[in-house]
Amino acid sequence: MSPMDSYESWSSHQNASTAELENRLYGFLQHCRQQQDADTVLQQFHQLFIQADYCPDETIWEIVVELAHRPYAEREFKYTLNRCSYTLANPWSTEPRNHWAVPALVQMFEQVPTTPAAMAETQTIRKLSRLFTQTEQYDALRRFANLIDVPDEGATVAMDEQPVGKQLKRYPFLYDSSLLTKDSDQxxxxxxxxxxxxxxxxxxxxxxxxxxxxxxxxxxxxxxxxxxxxxxxxxxxxxxxxxxxxxxxxxxxxxxxxxxxxxxxxxxxxxxxxxxxxxxxxxxxxxxxxxxxxxxxxxxxxxxxxxxxxxxxxxxxxxxxxxxxxxxxxxxxxxxxxxxxxxxxxxxxxxxxxxxxxxxxxxxxxxxxxxxxxxxxxxxxxxxxxxxxxxxxxxxxxxxxxxxxxxxxxxxxxxxxx
Structure with a gap:
């Protein structure tokens, strides 16, 4: 990409609305999920939002950087991360072979690097991903992962010894208030x-x-x-x-x-x-x-x-x-x-x-x-x-x-x- 191409791409992202940029990002993740196995998609998600230093599609990386630097990003970027997560988690939750990927996706946010990054963009995105774990949106996403059946490789733990949060699946009357937030889409x-x-x-x-x-x-x-x-x-x-x-x-x-x-x-x-x-x-x-x-x-x-x-x-x-x-x-x-x-x-x-x-x-x-x-x-x-x-x-x-x-x-x- 020539310097002029890079400038034109950056400029077009700056002029686009937040909704337009988000929709391109969601579309990219949806395409990845449809074309690639869950493990590969998780790796790309990790590079984009957790490691926050690379994406095979340079345009998508520029979109994420632009969204992370927009005014009120500390308040609004959580909604973008939430929608990105559900773009993958919702379909995977209906596919038994990919159930494991839902809690794996959620757990990524618990492992965002805290060491200083070489690029300012990386530092900013990592900060926003860490802030996401402190929101009601992340809490609802984590509870959603608790509903998914994942084969237990170890010994069965008695219910009395399990956290209360792991029992959500038993009580469907709790689902609406536990899994939905004010920004949940239809x-x-x-x-x-x-x-x-x-x-x-x-x-x-x-x-x-x-x-x-x-x-x-x-x-x-x-x-x-x-x-x-x-x-x-x-x-x-x-x-x-x-x-x-x-x-x-x-x-x-x-x-x-x-x-x-x-x-x-x-x-x-x-x-x-x-x-x-x-x-x-x-x-x-x-x-x-x-x-x-x-x-x-x-x-x-x-x-x-x-x-x-x-x-x-x-x-x-x-x-x-x-x-x-x-x-x-x-x-x-x-x-x-x-x-x-x-x-x-x-x-x-x-x-x-x-x-x-x-x-x-x-x-x-x-x-x-x-x-x-x-x-x-x-x-x-x-x-x-x-x-x-x-x-x-x-x-x-x-x-x-x-x-x-x-x-x-x-x-x-x-x-x-x-």
Whole structure:
């Protein structure tokens, strides 16, 4: 390339929009993946973003350098790296022979050289790649890699000894909030949605077969698909799907309260009745909940929630906002420094079944906040993902119970659990 050619190429990149340059970069990686084996593509990715000193296609190298030197690159380049990673990881995740390449790609970012580089461009790109590992985009990408089946060459490690983060695959209701970020494009949303649907269907079928086996008392050829002991599983299933008040299930009672709420005169009156609807199973199971500290705190919280609307009739906005705030109160407040002392205490005092049953009553009454419940539990999961499972048994058991409660009440498997 002559000096004039080099100048014209550099100049054209400078004049191109960021979106145009990114699309050329994504197209290059897509072409590499289609034409080369995964190992070769990973080597090129490493040279481009980790070693950051070479690319066989000089034009692509110039594009990466230009993007790395654009204004706000420290804020924006993470989105470019994220999209580049998924351009390779999404297709590989659907190809069993290339599953190994997904965690291999993610792990590269943990090994960016920190020694001074000969070229300023290399130093800049390496810095941006290191910054990427401190973002929510990288956290979501790392969790995505945890979903991929990779043959285990060593001895099987008991679940109790594994990190919580490695268990994400078991809990499809966590996928959306764990794997998607605010910049996730529609393709990534579709991919996560498909993974969630497949996981829910698989687990739903396993639950149905195991329950059928238990009912018929046949030889135990179908394993328990949960981490709960068989007696605890049976008790939880019965509670989430069976009769809890007279001849009515949680679903029946939610429907009745939903019908009643349409006739209530004011939001103030609704909140008092809502408290009774939520806590009646707890009070029936444990007389302490007739008037204990938790009940008084929850009553006060509801009374103070959206109090400016107390004299108004119910609207969808009021109901949804109230239920979201209620889930914050019951499960966890905040994301950066989550506070969940109240939730932990409720689990300790009332147990997993009654506690998850309480959450189930909220989302059965207002299904629009089911994603918010999933989000709140995801905050807990992500906060503890580096812990070993045996260190937080309360969390693992809660996730197992939530799987059963949500799948049996919201799943569509053509099987009656009641």
């Amino acid at each position: 393709q990534q949303k579709n991919q996560v949605g498909q993974l969630r649907q497949e996981a829910e269907t698989k687990l739903g079928v396993q639950l149905a077969r195991y329950c059928d086996q238990q009912k018929r008392g046949v030889s135990k050829t179908v394993p328990n698909p949960t981490q709960l002991p068989s007696d605890e599983f049976a008790q939880a299933l019965s509670y989430y799907t069976g009769k809890v008040e007279g001849n009515r299930s949680h679903r029946d009672l939610a429907q009745m309260f939903r019908t009643y709420s349409k006739t209530v005169r004011s939001f103030r009156d609704f909140k008092e009745e809502f408290l009774e609807y939520l806590l009646s199973p707890l009070a029936d199971a444990d007389p302490r909940y007739v008037n204990n500290h938790f009940r008084r705190s929850l009553r006060q919280y509801l009374r103070e929630t959206l109090s400016d609307f107390d004299d108004q009739r119910l609207t969808d906005f009021i109901v949804i906002t109230t239920c979201q705030k209620l889930l914050n109160f019951l499960v966890v407040q905040g994301r950066q420094q989550p506070v969940f002392r109240r939730f932990w205490q409720l689990l300790h005092d009332a147990g997993q079944t009654l506690t998850v049953g309480l959450l189930l009553r909220v989302v059965l009454f207002c299904s629009a906040v089911k994603p918010w419940l999933e989000n709140r539990l995801t905050v807990l999961f992500n906060h503890h993902e580096k812990c070993v499972c045996k260190e937080v048994p309360w969390l693992v058991n809660t996730l197992e119970h939530t799987n059963i409660a949500l799948l049996t009440n919201f799943g569509k498997f053509g099987y009656s659990f009641a």
